[in-house]
Amino acid sequence: MSQVRVLPPEPIKSGGQPETGWPPGCYLEKPMKYSILPVTPLMQNCSLIWCEETMKGAAVDPGGDVGAILKRADEKSVELEKILVTHGHVDHAGGVAELAERCSLPIEGPHPDDLFWIDGISQQAVMFGLPEARAFTPDRWLEDGDTVSVGKASFQVLHCPGHTPGHVVFFEESSRLALVGDVLFKGSIGRTDFPKGDHATLIRSIRENLWPLGDDVTFIPGHGPNSTFGEERRSNPFVAD
Numbered sequence: 745m746s747q748v749r750v751l752p753p754e755p756i757k758s759g760g761q762p763e764t765g766w767p768p769g770c771y772l773e774k775p776m777k778y779s780i781l782p783v784t785p786l787m788q789n790c791s792l793i794w795c796e797e798t799m800k801g802a803a804v805d806p807g808g809d810v811g812a813i814l815k816r817a818d819e820k821s822v823e824l825e826k827i828l829v830t831h832g833h834v835d836h837a838g839g840v841a842e843l844a845e846r847c848s849l850p851i852e853g854p855h856p857d858d859l860f861w862i863d864g865i866s867q868q869a870v871m872f873g874l875p876e877a878r879a880f881t882p883d884r885w886l887e888d889g890d891t892v893s894v895g896k897a898s899f900q901v902l903h904c905p906g907h908t909p910g911h912v913v914f915f916e917e918s919s920r921l922a923l924v925g926d927v928l929f930k931g932s933i934g935r936t937d938f939p940k941g942d943h944a945t946l947i948r949s950i951r952e953n954l955w956p957l958g959d960d961v962t963f964i965p966g967h968g969p970n971s972t973f974g975e976e977r978r979s980n981p982f983v984a985d
Contacts, residue, residue, distance in 0.1 A: 775897050776919040780964060781816050783809040784874055788835040791923055791964050794822045795895020802894045804828045804914065804923050805836040805966065806843045808875060813843065828892060828899075829853040829882065830925030831911040832861025833938075834868035836966060838877035850883040852892050855903050858910025860940075886912050899923075902953045906946020907934030915957055922963040922973075928954065930971035933982045950983050 778793045784807050792813065794801030801822040806813050817824055824847055829837050831854045844851055861868070862879050869877040886892070888903035892914065899914040907926045911934075914923045926934035928950055936943040954963075959974025977985050 775895070776916055776921060777820075778921070778964065779816055779820060781809075781812060782967075783807050783812065784835050784838065786835040786872070786874070787967060789964060789966055789968075790839075792816055792820065792822060793894055793923070794820070795897045798895035799823055800825045800895035802826045802828050803843060803849075805830055805925065806839040807835040807837060808839040808877075810839045810842045810846065813839070814846070824849055825894070826892075827851045828894075828914060828923075830913065830923065830966070831908045832858035832865065833908065833926070834865050834872060834874055834877050836925060837862065837865060837880075838869060838874060841878040841880040844880065851880060852884045853882060853886045853901075854908075854912050855887065855905075855910035856885040857905065857940075858908050861908060861910070888912075904946075904949035904953050906936060906942055906944075906949045908938065909940045911949075913954065915961070920958065920961050922954070922957065922961050924954070924963045924965055926966040928963065928976060928980075928983070929965045929967060930969050930976070931980055933980070934966075947983060 775795050775797050777796050778791050781790045783790045788807040790806050790813055791804040792801055793804060799822055801824055803813055803824060827840055827844055827849050829840060840851060865877045865879050886901045890901040892899045897916055899916050902913040904911050904913045904927045911925055936946050954973060961973045962970055964970055
């Protein structure tokens with residue numbers, strides 16, 4: 745299969761040009777492509793992912809800046825068909841209700857154990873000084889072992905609690921790509937000092953659910969640059985072998 749170059753995980757200036765100093769983008773085999781757009785003052789990585797064959801895609805964790813997300817989809821000629829949510833924190837889910845209403849999109853995820861986070865999303869926005877956010881009801885709650893489709897591609901759902909109790913990860917086998925939200929970062933892991941967070945549970949989620957997927961898997965974290973599971977197993981001070 746031919747290879748296609750995807751956009752690097754670079755923060756975008758107001759003028760639309762990428763900042764410098766971030767690592768180069770990776771290469772993925774078809775059928776998936778992605779573009780990362782950091783949103784909100786917390787610079788959360790909203791990922792626009794799409795099936796190259798059908799050009800149908802999903803917005804993963806649209807935490808805010810909905811207009812910018814729609815502009816990116818238009819620039820890439822991507823037809824949004826759904827919203828995917830890894831967990832209920834406001835920087836990841838604050839724009840879900842607006843995007844769903846503006847584009848009549850179904851919402852899939854997170855796991856139902858994050859309902860209390862979604863119900864309190866407006867209070868979260870006030871706490872972090874973010875724009876108004878509204879609660880929503882997913883059209884489909886996700887469980888471990890479920891699959892979600894994007895165009896003709898299929899993502900495996902892994903329930904990975906610890907950062908939040910209902911956090912999920914999306915994994916696409918053929919592209920060797922995982923969208924991990926705030927479970928794992930390059931050189932770090934997610935916080936566990938929020939309500940119903942648990943450090944031991946998070947470590948177990950990473951080692952028992954993510955590492956078996958393979959060292960070659962590239963992951964898009966909720967914040968910061970991409971990495972691979974293999975690199976984090978070698979060098980991450982929290983979860984290295």
